[in-house]
Amino acid sequence: MSINTPGRVAYTNARLLDPATGLDARGALLTDGEIIIDVGPGLFAGGVPAGIQTIDCDGACLAPGLVDMRVQLREPGEEHKETLLSAGQAAVAGGVTAMVCLPNTDPVIDDVATVEFVARRARKNGLAKVYPYAAATKKLEGKELAEIGMLAEAGALAFTDGTKAIANAQVMRRALAYAATFGLLIVQHAEEPSMASGGVMNEGEMATRLGLSGISPAAEAIMLERDMRLVEITGGRYHAAHIATAEGVEIIRKAKAKGLHVTCDTAPPYFALNELAVGQYRTFAKLSPPLRSEDDRRAVVEGIKDGTIDIIASDHAPQDQDSKRLPFAQAAFGGVGLETLLPITMELYHNGHLSLLKVIERLSWAPAQLLGLSAGRLKAGAAADLVLFDPDKPWKVNPQAFHSKSKNSPFDARPVQGKVLRTVIDGRSVYVHD
Amino acid sequence: MTDMIYPHRHLLGIEGLGPQEITALLDLSDSYVETNRSSDRKLNLLRGKTVINLFYENSTRTRTSFELAGKRLGADVINMSVQASSVAKGETLIDTAMTLNAMHADVLVIRHADSGAAQLLSQKVNCSVINAGDGQHEHPTQALLDALTIRRRKGHLDGLTVAICGDVRHSRVARSNIHLLNVMGANVRLVAPRTLLPGQIDRMGVEVFYNMRQGLKDCDIVMMLRVQNERMAGNFIPSIREYFHFFGLDYEKLSAAKPDALIMHPGPMNRGVEIDSDLADDVERSVIREQVEMGVAVRMACLDVLTRNKAEAK
Numbered sequence: 001m002s003i004n005t006p007g008r009v010a011y012t013n014a015r016l017l018d019p020a021t022g023l024d025a026r027g028a029l030l031t032d033g034e035i036i037i038d039v040g041p042g043l044f045a046g047g048v049p050a051g052i053q054t055i056d057c058d059g060a061c062l063a064p065g066l067v068d069m070r071v072q073l074r075e076p077g078e079e080h081k082e083t084l085l086s087a088g089q090a091a092v093a094g095g096v097t098a099m100v101c102l103p104n105t106d107p108v109i110d111d112v113a114t115v116e117f118v119a120r121r122a123r124k125n126g127l128a129k130v131y132p133y134a135a136a137t138k139k140l141e142g143k144e145l146a147e148i149g150m151l152a153e154a155g156a157l158a159f160t161d162g163t164k165a166i167a168n169a170q171v172m173r174r175a176l177a178y179a180a181t182f183g184l185l186i187v188q189h190a191e192e193p194s195m196a197s198g199g200v201m202n203e204g205e206m207a208t209r210l211g212l213s214g215i216s217p218a219a220e221a222i223m224l225e226r227d228m229r230l231v232e233i234t235g236g237r238y239h240a241a242h243i244a245t246a247e248g249v250e251i252i253r254k255a256k257a258k259g260l261h262v263t264c265d266t267a268p269p270y271f272a273l274n275e276l277a278v279g280q281y282r283t284f285a286k287l288s289p290p291l292r293s294e295d296d297r298r299a300v301v302e303g304i305k306d307g308t309i310d311i312i313a314s315d316h317a318p319q320d321q322d323s324k325r326l327p328f329a330q331a332a333f334g335g336v337g338l339e340t341l342l343p344i345t346m347e348l349y350h351n352g353h354l355s356l357l358k359v360i361e362r363l364s365w366a367p368a369q370l371l372g373l374s375a376g377r378l379k380a381g382a383a384a385d386l387v388l389f390d391p392d393k394p395w396k397v398n399p400q401a402f403h404s405k406s407k408n409s410p411f412d413a414r415p416v417q418g419k420v421l422r423t424v425i426d427g428r429s430v431y432v433h434d
Numbered sequence: 435m436t437d438m439i440y441p442h443r444h445l446l447g448i449e450g451l452g453p454q455e456i457t458a459l460l461d462l463s464d465s466y467v468e469t470n471r472s473s474d475r476k477l478n479l480l481r482g483k484t485v486i487n488l489f490y491e492n493s494t495r496t497r498t499s500f501e502l503a504g505k506r507l508g509a510d511v512i513n514m515s516v517q518a519s520s521v522a523k524g525e526t527l528i529d530t531a532m533t534l535n536a537m538h539a540d541v542l543v544i545r546h547a548d549s550g551a552a553q554l555l556s557q558k559v560n561c562s563v564i565n566a567g568d569g570q571h572e573h574p575t576q577a578l579l580d581a582l583t584i585r586r587r588k589g590h591l592d593g594l595t596v597a598i599c600g601d602v603r604h605s606r607v608a609r610s611n612i613h614l615l616n617v618m619g620a621n622v623r624l625v626a627p628r629t630l631l632p633g634q635i636d637r638m639g640v641e642v643f644y645n646m647r648q649g650l651k652d653c654d655i656v657m658m659l660r661v662q663n664e665r666m667a668g669n670f671i672p673s674i675r676e677y678f679h680f681f682g683l684d685y686e687k688l689s690a691a692k693p694d695a696l697i698m699h700p701g702p703m704n705r706g707v708e709i710d711s712d713l714a715d716d717v718e719r720s721v722i723r724e725q726v727e728m729g730v731a732v733r734m735a736c737l738d739v740l741t742r743n744k745a746e747a748k
Binding site for chain 2: 138144148149150174177180181182234235
């Protein structure tokens with residue numbers, strides 16, 4: 001699949017999308033080896049000089065590759081669910097050129113050696129670039145601070161206890177304060193664990209009818225409210241992952257208005273689905289946090305529109321059949337998302353909520369900025385990490401065709417619009433749709 | 435009789451003292467340094483006076499320093515440590531104070547794990563009280579000996595830039611030094627991870643840094659604080675190696691300071707935790723042993739003025 005592209009490659013006849021500069025125009029882009037060397041509407045107006053390989057984009061959108069800031073890799077530890085290689089293949093098929101992985105592997109990414117292992121292993125396969133988060137607390141136990149400073153020096157982009165909330169307020173306070181010593185970011189799974197304990201879906205009528213234990217949306221609000229106070233007293237940098245409730249969006253909105261260093265993301269299920277997707281105990285719709293009510297979903301869309309929600313990430317959580325073919329309460333949480341990130345987010349464009357530029361901003365430029373990655377823009381000198389996609393092309397999600405080892409998509413059989421045609425990493429076309 | 439150079443009955447803290455009082459104490463201490471270096475070190479100034487060292491916390495160097503200071507001045511010095519006293523039998527601080535008071539001591543030197551203990555004691559006894567360290571509050575004689583060490587090396591305190599580095603949150607030494615150095619016109623910087631800084635510390639007239647190289651840049655004095663083991667292991671900082679990597683003083687970080695910057699430490703040191711072992715022993719840079727010498731002189735001066743005041747009050 002990987003095609004070597006030594007020398008110069010011209011991408012002509014493209015709709016260039018660069019949210020960093022607001023560029024949305026027809027034009028061309030030129031790469032040389034691993035980097036972009038020129039881009040713009042006037043480029044190659046007189047034709048491409050001889051000797052340069054040309055890829056005719058035929059009017060499709062050429063944008064910076066997607067930066068997915070929330071991916072669970074199952075390597076090391078659970079390679080039967082996903083490996084760095086299979087996740088890398090799924091990523092590039094979804095137009096993702098960089099993914100940031102959670103530390104909830106086995107062993108946990110809480111020491112310098114594991115950070116280096118993940119980075120080195122991922123570099124070898126030459127697919128989507130992998131950047132690790134490291135644990136905020138040792139072994140994700142929520143008790144003692146991990147070696148945040150040294151882990152950052154080793155390459156950890158930010159610090160999180162992954163799918164677990166940092167529950168103890170004093171520990172969270174110290175994590176925020178200690179990380180702020182180095183200007184580093186804490187990423188929180190904002191869910192009060194004592195309220196989520198035992199719950200398997202959104203609390204409400206649907207859960208009551210199905211006889212399933214609910215998780216109140218207040219579990220998100222309580223944790224966020226607490227954390228906002230801790231951010232205020234520590235001056236720390238805080239990012240709330242996968243916001244899924246109306247109250248959660250409102251809390252972040254107010255914190256931003258107050259000037260706190262707070263950002264957040266959400267994932268496609270939370271703006272494209274609601275609790276009704278659980279239907280008759282569909283375990284693929286069992287996510288953490290749970291799919292919420294229609295009012296919550298609409299509030300998440302509003303949050304994305306007004307910029308309260310900065311980023312959209314896949315929240316890719318591969319689970320094998322054995323973890324999902326179980327009674328609902330026993331099934332594992334999570335859904336795969338790398339290969340549906342772009343088409344589901346494109347629904348926001350097709351429904352008139354976001355411009356194409358804003359779609360790319362939420363998926364690429366914004367996460368790159370937050371995490372300090374030199375990615376997410378079409379700029380001379382930047383790495384040639386690109387996605388070429390047809391924004392309108394209709395297709396149907398078919399998990400069996402996924403490159404991911406796990407097929408647990410909540411979007412099974414959903415008709416979508418927007419197809420990745422080609423993914424380029426460091427100048428090499430690593431995925432080409434046929 | 436000389437003027438009352440230190441017009442207070444007790445020495446409970448640096449906070450509230452003025453530059454004249456501090457200067458007078460340092461001047462007197464200076465004269466005792468010379469006395470201590472001469473062959474005839476025994477004086478009779480405090481003959482017949484009783485100094486009681488009341489130490490509720492383990493301390494070798496401070497207690498020994500006070501004991502030596504008292505003895506050089508000719509006082510009778512009695513050491514009471516917590517294990518040997520009736521404190522172990524449940525006597526309260528005030529009960530102990532009343533008992534000691536009845537023995538007509540002249541100076542009580544107290545070290546206690548609780549902030550405010552010296553003040554409480556001073557309200558209950560007739561004699562003078564010297565605070566030899568109370569909780570996380572103050573350790574005035576340490577700040578005075580640090581100031582004396584700096585003044586003898588640099589000639590003055592005003593205008594110097596002093597970086598106090600490490601566990602400021604739990605440090606009485608830091609608090610006393612911040613007060614003293616500010617009063618004397620020095621620029622005080624603090625360098626620590628945010629978890630080791632107490633709330634609103636910036637209101638105490640200091641400049642706060644979270645990075646050693648930035649905090650040490652062009653400073654004249656680097657004052658390292660001891661990091662206690664119970665602060666380790668993930669509560670305030672993740673580990674010893676991470677702490678040393680970012681906040682331990684080594685030659686590399688020290689190179690940001692002025693070439694003639696001095697290194698100080700109140701002791702006892704954790705070598706390899708807050709300070710590189712070779713650096714601590716570097717006679718060109720480290721004045722850590724000199725601080726110990728100054729400690730005796732400063733404590734002699736304090737005992738001298740407090741007993742003198744008492745005599746004059748009579």
